[in-house]
Amino acid sequence: MQANIQEIFRSIQGEGLYAGAPAVFVRFSGCNLRCAYCDTKKSWRAAKHCLYQPVEFARHVVRVPNAVSAEDCADMIFWLSPQGLVSFTGGEPLLRAKYIAHVIQLLGANYTYLIETNGTLPAALKYLPNSPNIVYSIDLKNPKFLRFYKTVPPKSPKYIKIILEKNLSIEKTLQILNKIPMTGTPLFLQPVNNKIDKKELQKWMYFLEKNGYVYKVLPQIHKFARWK
Numbered sequence: 001m002q003a004n005i006q007e008i009f010r011s012i013q014g015e016g017l018y019a020g021a022p023a024v025f026v027r028f029s030g031c032n033l034r035c036a037y038c039d040t041k042k043s044w045r046a047a048k049h050c051l052y053q054p055v056e057f058a059r060h061v062v063r064v065p066n067a068v069s070a071e072d073c074a075d076m077i078f079w080l081s082p083q084g085l086v087s088f089t090g091g092e093p094l095l096r097a098k099y100i101a102h103v104i105q106l107l108g109a110n111y112t113y114l115i116e117t118n119g120t121l122p123a124a125l126k127y128l129p130n131s132p133n134i135v136y137s138i139d140l141k142n143p144k145f146l147r148f149y150k151t152v153p154p155k156s157p158k159y160i161k162i163i164l165e166k167n168l169s170i171e172k173t174l175q176i177l178n179k180i181p182m183t184g185t186p187l188f189l190q191p192v193n194n195k196i197d198k199k200e201l202q203k204w205m206y207f208l209e210k211n212g213y214v215y216k217v218l219p220q221i222h223k224f225a226r227w228k
């Protein structure tokens with residue numbers, strides 16, 4: 001099995017529940033959405049080479065010809081870290097759900113696998129095992145979120161990320177959130193490009209609290225540190 005991969009590197013997880021934790025990142029090519037604020041537009045297209053950074057923070061990069069086999073992907077992850085956190089991102093990683101399942105099968109239970117998804121492809125979830133080692137970081141940016149949230153395998157932990165941008169409606173977001181049981185699900189507000197108008201943020205905070213939600217506002221910490 002093969003997939004077009006943009007890059008594989010080790011860095012500090014900059015978003016969400018695992019922010020601050022060292023992680024290996026696997027960035028897939030291709031996305032089913034076209035968000036105006038996307039910071040990885042390059043990943044929309046297939047890449048000729050997968051850029052593999054064999055040592056974290058080093059300048060040295062190996063150009064691995066695409067497509068990359070699941071076996072080679074698992075090896076590259078293992079050599080960066082024989083255990084710990086693996087973040088599958090993109091693009092949209094669930095366009096490659098079968099491939100991810102195969103990589104996970106090859107690497108085994110020594111890792112926590114984080115799927116950083118835009119939350120719009122619930123049908124892809126059937127390819128992934130129901131495992132507490134597989135964690136879903138789900139963006140709330142589309143009404144398909146509802147079906148997705150309910151379809152996540154029951155043993156898999158999950159958390160929600162709301163990318164705060166000026167076109168996102170608080171009312172519509174609350175309508176979606178109010179339809180799901182949230183008990184214990186962490187909720188993160190992530191200002192797009194790490195910038196937000198204070199008044200706008202206060203409005204989000206006011207309405208979320210009025211509706212009983214517990215949340216954290218967390219910028220992308222890797223961007224402050226100028227890491228990848």
Ligand SMILES: Nc1nc2[nH]cc(C(=O)O)c2c(=O)[nH]1
Pocket residue numbers: 011012013014015025040089090116222227228
């Ligand atoms: N450091 C770091 N953390 C991240 N968390 C999510 C990322 C993403 O692009 O999905 C990302 C990323 O690109 N870099």
Ligand code: SF4
Pocket residue numbers: 031032033034035037038039040041090091092118
């Ligand atoms: S879902 Fe993510 S990767 Fe896809 S276009 Fe939107 S921001 Fe970019």
Ligand SMILES: [Mg+2]
Pocket residue numbers: 039040
């Ligand atoms: Mg990113």
